[in-house]
Amino acid sequence: MPSANQQKTTKKFKCPTCETIETVTGAPGEHIIVTCPSCKTTGKAILPTTTDHTHHKDSKAAIVITHLKKMFGDFTAVDDVTFTVNTGEIFGLLGPNGAGKSTIIRMLCTLSRPSAGSATVAGYDIIDQDSKVREHIGLVSEKMIMYDDLTARENLALFGRLYNIPEPQLQQRINDLLTFVRMEKWADARIGTFSTGMKQRINVIRALVNEPEILFLDEPTLGLDPQSTSDIRDLIGKINTDQGTTIILTTHMMSEADMLCDRIGIIDKGNIVALDTPANLKKLVSGTDANVFEIQISNLTPHMITAVQASPAVKTITQEDETHIKVHVLGPGAFDTIIDLLRKHGAKVALVRNIEPTLEDVFLHLTGRQVREKVSETVNHRGRGHGPRRRQTSRVR
Numbered sequence: 152m153p154s155a156n157q158q159k160t161t162k163k164f165k166c167p168t169c170e171t172i173e174t175v176t177g178a179p180g181e182h183i184i185v186t187c188p189s190c191k192t193t194g195k196a197i198l199p200t201t202t203d204h205t206h207h208k209d210s211k212a213a214i215v216i217t218h219l220k221k222m223f224g225d226f227t228a229v230d231d232v233t234f235t236v237n238t239g240e241i242f243g244l245l246g247p248n249g250a251g252k253s254t255i256i257r258m259l260c261t262l263s264r265p266s267a268g269s270a271t272v273a274g275y276d277i278i279d280q281d282s283k284v285r286e287h288i289g290l291v292s293e294k295m296i297m298y299d300d301l302t303a304r305e306n307l308a309l310f311g312r313l314y315n316i317p318e319p320q321l322q323q324r325i326n327d328l329l330t331f332v333r334m335e336k337w338a339d340a341r342i343g344t345f346s347t348g349m350k351q352r353i354n355v356i357r358a359l360v361n362e363p364e365i366l367f368l369d370e371p372t373l374g375l376d377p378q379s380t381s382d383i384r385d386l387i388g389k390i391n392t393d394q395g396t397t398i399i400l401t402t403h404m405m406s407e408a409d410m411l412c413d414r415i416g417i418i419d420k421g422n423i424v425a426l427d428t429p430a431n432l433k434k435l436v437s438g439t440d441a442n443v444f445e446i447q448i449s450n451l452t453p454h455m456i457t458a459v460q461a462s463p464a465v466k467t468i469t470q471e472d473e474t475h476i477k478v479h480v481l482g483p484g485a486f487d488t489i490i491d492l493l494r495k496h497g498a499k500v501a502l503v504r505n506i507e508p509t510l511e512d513v514f515l516h517l518t519g520r521q522v523r524e525k526v527s528e529t530v531n532h533r534g535r536g537h538g539p540r541r542r543q544t545s546r547v548r
């Protein structure tokens with residue numbers, strides 16, 4: 152693959168004032184100022200990180216999405232989304248609440264009709280060949296569709312019969328799947344007696360009864376306890392490696408996407424703002440001369456934060472807790488500048504760690520906001536756009 156800076160990419164931007172569409176060309180991931188040719192409104196825009204999202208030229212695309220759009224009345228839930236999911240990969244759609252993740256999944260699973268654009272899933276068109284699409288996919292939707300009064304086996308069989316799978320074959324398949332998730336001894340117990348984690352394991356294998364090529368998982372670990380979350384994440388990896396199933400999952404959890412996904416599309420307000428491997432996405436923050444430092448200051452004051460923030464070497468600064476700040480610095484010598492500045496303001500620097508940026512840092516870098524909406528409500532905005540943010544130490548969801 153050519154390196155990002157050798158490539159050129161183009162993207163259409165709609166002027167927020169007069170709605171004129173302007174096509175902009177530049178390097179993938181480049182941050183540019185766009186001036187509307189009609190009304191001269193200027194705004195910041197980010198070009199997609201890849202020119203062609205089909206990275207693995209030898210692999211067949213499992214899903215091809217072209218200019219997909221979904222409107223609800225006047226509201227644009229999904230806005231001109233284009234990307235490709237490669238066969239055999241785990242692809243993550245990562246974004247905050249209301250970003251449009253489920254709406255994309257629902258269109259790809261033929262449950263909702265696009266307002267514009269098109270997509271193929273397993274080679275079939277989601278509009279003209281919807282029943283073919285459904286034969287080749289499994290869906291674990293946000294809402295668990297299970298009958299508490301039925302046993303695990305009965306729930307799975309009920310679903311399998313919708314696919315007209317011959318009974319002996321279906322029972323064999325159910326036994327194999329129950330063994331796959333180590334639930335064979337619970338086969339004939341009623342689902343209503345299960346813990347949420349057990350239910351979710353059955354819910355996930357329910358979507359595998361028809362041996363789908365592509366599995367859609369919409370927030371598969373939402374609401375689960377830590378042990379069940381870990382079990383479901385292991386299961387997702389196992390389905391992908393043991394069964395070769397292509398997986399597209401949605402999540403608002405940065406660590407989940409990072410841990411599971413080969414590639415991630417970061418979605419915000421119906422737009423894909425970046426798409427790449429987790430490692431490459433992090434390079435958007437930590438370029439060759441950019442670094443993220445966690446600094447522990449035993450006598451941290453707002454005054455010190457303001458001073459650091461004012462330095463041109465600082466891109467963003469986040470207050471993690473009473474004594475820790477996380478600083479994204481840019482340029483050679485930036486680290487020394489920051490430490491000198493802190494000492495000048497009387498800071499007692501107890502510890503400095505050069506840390507790898509997280510996907511949360513990537514989202515903050517791209518959108519100026521944090522993914523966790525509830526946490527960002529507690530953010531203390533000061534100064535310029537990426538100013539210091541005070542984050543609760545306890546995580547929401």
Ligand SMILES: Nc1ncnc2c1ncn2[C@@H]1O[C@H](COP(=O)(O)OP(=O)(O)OP(=O)(O)O)[C@@H](O)[C@H]1O
Nearest residue numbers: 223226228246247248249250251252253254255403
């Ligand atoms: N049927 C609908 N009618 C009107 N608006 C809708 C409908 N479905 C979704 N929306 C809106 O579209 C936007 C995207 O919703 P969507 O459910 O796709 O978000 P999401 O990324 O899955 O969020 P979450 O993390 O909360 O599940 C939201 O603003 C939502 O309110």
Ligand SMILES: [Mg+2]
Nearest residue numbers: 252253254293
């Ligand atoms: Mg959703």
